[in-house]
Amino acid sequence: LNKLAESIRVLNEKITKIEAMGDNPNDLYDRRDKLVEDLGALVDVSIGRSDKDEFMVFIGQQIYIQGSKKNEIYLAGNANYEGKLDLYWKQNDERVILESGRLQGLIEVRDFVLNEKINNVDSFAVNLMDTVNSIHKDGFGINGKTNIDFFEKRTLANNTFGDYDTNGDGVNDITAIFRVTGKTSLDKDKVLGINGQITLLKNDGKATPVIIPYSQDDTLSAVMNRINNSRAGVVASLNQDNQLTLKATVSEENPKNNFIIQHLEDSGNLLVGMSGILVSSGTSGAFDHRRVGEINKFQARAEDITLTSHYHPASHVKVNKEIISNVMSIAASRGKDVGGVQDYNTPHGHKDGANALLMASALRDNSIMVEYNTTFSEFYTSGIAKLGIEAREARQEVETRNALMTEYENMRQSIMGVSLDEEMAQMVQFQQSYNASAKMINMQNEMLDVIINRLGV
Known part of the structure; x- marks a missing residue:
């Protein structure tokens, strides 16, 4: 430029x-x-x-x-x-401030088209790792080992509390949590029998409040649908143990805020005593990511909370080193809770592959909510379909614009360019004028010759 x-x-x-x-x-x-x-x-x-x-x-x-x-x-x-x-x-x-031109087109592709695709890949990756890890940790390997992540974790926070320094000044200023799962198994079709409202904050840079009301006649399924349809940056589902799970989505405003739950607050008892997510209800019991130490607002155990992954999780998907070094640690066998301690502490046996089947089912069919899509398959299919539609629309738009550009260029050339027909007509006109002038001069010469030389003057 x-x-x-x-x-x-x-x-x-x-x-x-x-x-x-x-x-x-x-x-x-x-x-x-x-x-x-x-x-x-x-x-x-x-x-x-x-x-x-x-x-x-x-x-x-x-x-x-x-x-x-x-x-x-x-x-x-x-x-x-x-x-x-x-x-x-x-x-x-x-x-x-640009409104058109090649540079503006490249900027829009970078900031919107490619950014959306990168977010989709990152969301797929973070949900894949979290889903597999949450199931894998409850299983047992052939060597009897349990509570092992299948994928390595690389989180924003360098501590187990999720506290993170966003501006690099050496002081932690937020709590970065991707997922929290309740302690209680629930029936999604059972009537709640309680009233209240859940308050969420959109991950849009403005912290826009979103209110999710629920009443005693609602079912848990209806409330989860209400949360998911609100597009508030949090999605709700039941995990493999029918426990309520809340997960963050990508940010509407800044990719650095991707996969961070902004705010969880319940005026009633749904997220507290019923599901076992928050310790207490009301404003005082609310989780808010803009404060540190907020992980203490959750009832959930550490293994039921997933800290937010480091930026662009798709770039660091990696199998756990312990599994790479010893494949016998792959937890294909499902565990069971012996003693009612709310922990899978005993394996089913060496020939049991229930945990592997459970992971496969979760990745294929289960309603685990990947962004605002119900399943991994739906997320993947919708992404491919949208890409195809965008490609077709882009080709059509290019063809239309090229046709318009050709028309405008022809109009431009007709105004500023040289017309060969017009130039030829003018050349013929000038040639005829030259010939007429030459004949006129020749006639004058002949007249002077007659007057001077032939009249004997």
Whole structure:
């Protein structure tokens, strides 16, 4: 951009000097027009003049070139959006606002199209790891080992409490939790028999409150559907043990806030005594990620809470080293709770593959909520279908735009270009005029010759 702008600025100086001497620098006009056209292909530009001698180029409403002066543009990374580069004006450090052009198209692809696809892959990865780990830990390997994650965990927080330092000042300022599961097994079709409301905060950068009411005539299934349909950044489902599970989704505003539960509050008893998620109800018992130490607001055991993964979890999916070194630790056998201690403490036996089947079923059919899709299969299928639709629409839009560009270019050339037919007609006209003039001069010569030489004067 700056190279093209500098070339236009230099031409402006030369053109002004030549015009001041009374000449028309047509070749320089053409060169400047070509440079402006090249600039217009990159960004949305418009042309103006403060007076007849000062040529100005605008990007949006901001002056880029004014006669012999140029406003520099520079690139800088945005720390709030993973260091993605943006364009800024050097004179005031404000962001360059683009509305069209090749650069704006690339920025939109980066910030919206590709970002959505990256979020989808990350969501698939984090839900895959969490689902498999939560089931695998309850099973037993052939060697008798249990409580082992199948996938390695790499979390934002470097502690078991989920406390995390977001701005790098050395002080933890949030609690980053991806999933929490209740202690109690529930029947999703049973009437609740209690009243209350759940308060959530959207992960949209504005902490928009979302209220989920429930009444004594509601079933748990109805409340879960209400939560999921609210698009509040939290999804609800029952796990393999019919325990209520709440998980975070991607952020609507900043990828650095992906997979962080923002706020959980219950005025009644659904998330407290009934499901065993929160310790107490009301504002005082609410979990809020904007404070540290909030993991203590949960009744759940540590193994029933998943801390938020490090940024872009799809980039660090890795099988646990303990399993790689000894495949006998793969927990294919299902455990059982002996003694009523709410823990799978005894294996079913070496020939039992129930845990492996349970993991397979969870990844294929179970309603575990991956983002706002019910199952992994639905999530994957909807993603592929949407990609196909977007590709088709993009091709159609390109074809339409190319047709319009061709039409506009033809109109442009008809106005500014040279018509061969018109030029040929003019050449014939000029030739006939020249021939007529030549005949006129020849006739005058003959008349003078007669008058002077033949009349004997």
